[in-house]
Amino acid sequence: MIENENSNNNDSARPTDFVREIVADDLKSGKWDGRVVTRFPPEPNGYLHIGHAKSICLNFGIAAENPGGLCHLRFDDTNPTKEEAEYVESIIEDVRWLGWDWGEHLYYASDYFQQMYDYAVQLIKAGKAYVCDLSADEMREYRGSLTSPGKDSPHRDRAVDENLDLFERMKAGEFPDGSRVLRAKIDMASANVNLRDPIMYRILHAEHHRTASEWCIYPTYDWAHGLEDSVEKITHSVCTLEFENHRPLYDWFLDALGVYHPQQIEFARLNLTRTVMSKRKLLELVEAGLVNGWDDPRMPTISGLRRRGYTPGAIREFCRRIGVAKFNSTVDIALLEHCLREDLNKRSPRVMGVLRPLRVVIDNYPEGQAEELEAINNPEDPSAGTRNVPFSKVLYIEREDFMEEPPKKFFRLAPGREVRLRYAYFITCTDVIKDADGEIVELHCTYDPATRGGDSPDGRKVKATLHWVSAEHSIPAEVRLYDYLLKEKGGLTPQRGTSAGVCTPFSAADWKSNLNPDSLEVLTDCRVEPSLAAAVPGSRYQFERLGYFCTDPDSSEDKLVFNRTASLRDTWAKIQKKQKK
């Protein structure tokens, strides 16, 4: 585990799940001579998301928990038409950011191409693989259906020598794409369609991001993956549930070759409420311009979460709490947010910022005067110390902290009512100024000089404490407020057993009708306390009483931009909701 500024030293106790149980049992029985070697094997064809984080934390976590344990980072780059170096870079960055370290063990499937080729030749010589000239359409026809057996290819009984010759010429580039493939000779009548003479190699005259044009035949997943695991002496090859049907094939190849044979174990991938997880849908959002790129703070991508202000520790803790099982479940995104707030609460410096400013004039405060008031940086961490915040005659408070006709249970400012300004003074509202449209534009208040710092010497109480900034000292900022990608209706609680990405009752085709049109709100007239002038992109704060915010990369010296990472829990909002009903 990498120790960085974001590392969370109290990642909670060691988790247990059926995968770790298998690892522990194997350790006890000595099955792998005491070794534990896992791997995270992404195909570099897109960006990593929180679902990948689950797999990453599982694989790297198991390695970290066991003495001498190793987890390889391996790029499964067997399909040059979909893969790019750009994705390799982003995946490396994301896994590292999440806090994991693979040491020397960074691998590429493409590094094994020659070895895989040699193994294929071995299989051909053993009469267990053959070159097939059927077209893709014919192949589909010969494969049969889920309920009816397939039939043998007319090329199935080609002589070994002919197969050897043809396969070599495939490699030499003598044939066009799609004209021939190498297939394993297994069983065209198998109830498992994966075993109906699966394809091992296809011809692809395409540029590979690492091997360039060195190869024009490429191994398929089923052929390649077990070999990659075998070559790297993986002990536990952990993958997601949809590969369960492929395990017999994984085993068949390794047995047919008589090589080192890891154990494949499958677990359920992560689904989250209120968002989408499939690469296809994420891509659709990006391409349709419904979000601003892969790192849009609304995206469940690692880069999106990072820009949003998530901490790696929060994501790791989330992955620990959701557990690992074989039930295809959908986790409530509230759990992710809980882990986030828990971490942020401990580490974020507090500041004051006003999102929707309402001007307040303190009538009895001397004109032109200003003073510095001491504020605590983080009540959860005394070592964070204090800072000074300027106070003056004209202030801004949050518009929603004032109501001219306060309903029951509204504790904040109202005409004639006294409240506390955090770390400053008690103030009482004496007058409400409106414009021609009846819109409240300014409040007049008086302050009690005896309450300096926020305590009243006579022991009188106020029911609310408000955040504020001094008008002349505060600095302008843009704040971006984010909400869920999917609307509440239909997005919240999927029925048990509904499919993976389907956190909605909508069909695959019209899932976009469930998109939340208000997932982004940009506030351009915010005011923040002057200590934020030096905020650098990536720095995180708690804006008191509002939530957690982080400085966006769009931020510059003359324009501060903050993303709301998460709001604080809001009891008043709940009360309001109830009152409306």
Added chain:
RNA sequence: UGGGGAAUAGUGUAACGGUAGCACGACUGACUCUGAAUCAGUUAGUCAAGGUUCAAAUCCUUGUUCCCCAACCA
């Protein structure tokens, strides 16, 4: 219609024949210079029906529902 998997409070996950527990959520209350945090408490569950057993979430039988599989994707 074939094959492979899975079903435990609203959600996620434990319990490996012996007291169904934990977390999140929701709801009370205490505390509070953040209606935050914290603390205390409440809430609610074994897919169904049979069977074996002193005892079943767990073993057996039958059924139900959901997921995955017929790319030269992974």
